[in-house]
Amino acid sequence: MAAISFTSDARASRNIAFWLFFVMITVITMIVFGGATRLTNSGLSITEWEPITGILxxxxHEAWMAEFEKYxxxxxxxxxxxxMTLAGFEFIYFMEWGHRILGRVIGLAYMLPLLYFTFKRKLPRGKAWLFWLVFFLICLQGFIGWWMVYSGLDGxxxxxYRLATHLGMAFIIVGLLFWFWRDAREGWPKTTGRPFMSKRTGVLAVLIFVQIILGAFVAGTKSGLSYNTWPxxxxRLIPGGYGVMNPFWKNWFENTAAIQFNHRMLAYIILAVGIWVFISARQSRHLRGPVTVLSLLILxxxxxxxxxxxTGGVMHPWWDIHIELALFHQFSSILVYLAALWVWRSALVNRV
Structure with missing residues (x-):
């Protein structure tokens, strides 16, 4: 068994771990809140991007009417x-406003402790740039969010495509936060795991991330509202009209039938790879627990x-069972993704 080296004192690691965990939870909340904003058709209720004045x-009544007229x-x-009445507009406005405010909270919650840990030289040696990379991605995510909203103002x-970019960046950020949080909790161990298991678990983690992106295309094109039968x-196994668009690649991102079919098929592939990883890890005491959790979450x-x-997908613009199921499905995808990263990281940190 390879030795684990530690590059940061225990107290600093605990403080950094607490900070990263808090920011990670707020980002997870942000992802779910963003899903609720989209499912209630609230995302376009604020037609301008005002990073400073938009805080309030x-x-x-006059100001509300002015915003309503813009919408x-x-x-x-x-x-x-x-x-829609003014009361209805206020509801969707506050959904989008809350989403944007939470984004600002995440930025501050990450930036202020980062400045403190940087100036106090508490960050692990040679890794400070990774923490600043996350800060850059958080800032970039704000621009991507507006870039996404702007694409809908004329339609x-x-x-x-922009929705998938926005969601993908959110998952990259939460994934990095999770990885660094685990590192801080364990004293920044070196990743010197078994190549055999790290490759399999890495493939599974990447497939789950790709599936999340495909889910964004399902949501962005409302592909879940059609073909509401299973299996x-x-x-038909392959729906009619799968490849009607030219060039062919456009079917994967713009054709409702192809988008939903690909999302279904990749789910089956992930389930199969998950079983493969589960069988491979059954002799490892270190991996057995994380892999079991991941397998159950995938199922x-x-x-x-x-x-x-x-259930027919999301059929109404207000809260109902369909929206709750869709949100739960999105929240569960976060758990599956983080569990996959946990398994991958556990395979890399050689303690088998």
Whole structure:
């Protein structure tokens, strides 16, 4: 068994671990909140990006009416909410406003302790740039969020490409926070694990990340509202019209049938690879626990995805069972993803 080297004192590591865990939980909350914002058609309710003045919501009836009038000028109002009242607008406005405020909170919650740990030289030697990289990604995520919203102001929904970019960046950030949190908890061990298991677990983690991106395309194109049958798609294994778009690659990102089919098939592949990893790790006391947790979460996520599909997807703009299932499915994807990173990291840190 390879020795584990430690590069930071225990007290500093505990403080850094607590900070990273707090920020990680807020980012997870942000992802779920973002899903609720999208599912309630709230994302386009604020038609301007004002990083400073946008901190405060409208504070008078006149200010609310002014914001409502701005919303009425975009196509989504006529397409989705032509009969909306001011009270209804206030609801979707506060959903989007809360999402943006939470983004600012995450930025401050990460930046202020980062400055402290940097100036006090508490960050592990040679790793400070990784912490600043995360800060850069958090800032970049704010720009990506507005870039996504801006794509929807001339239509009835945001670009699925930009939605996938926004969600993908969120998962990259939460993944880095999780990885560094585990490192801090364990005294910054070197990753010198068994190549055999690290490759398999790494492949599984990457497949789960790709599946999350495919899920963003399902959400962005509302592909979950069609083909609400399982295991076949309206009586066929491969749905009709899978490859009708030219060039062919556009089907994967813009064709409802192809997007949902690919999401289904990758779920089966992940389940199979998960079983492969589970069997491979059964002789390792160190990996057995994490792999068992991951395997159960993958199975749960597949079942939850099927249930969400069979309910008919999200059919209404307000809270109902469909939205709750969709949000639960998204939250579960975070758990699966973090469990996959846990398994991968456990394979890399050689303590078998």
């Amino acid at each position: 919501p409208p504070l008078s 009425k000028q975009i196509p989504e109002f006529e397409a989705e909410h032509p009969d 009835v929904s945001v670009s699925q 076949l798609m309206d009586g 749960w996520q597949v079942v939850l995805g099927i249930i969400t599909l069979l």
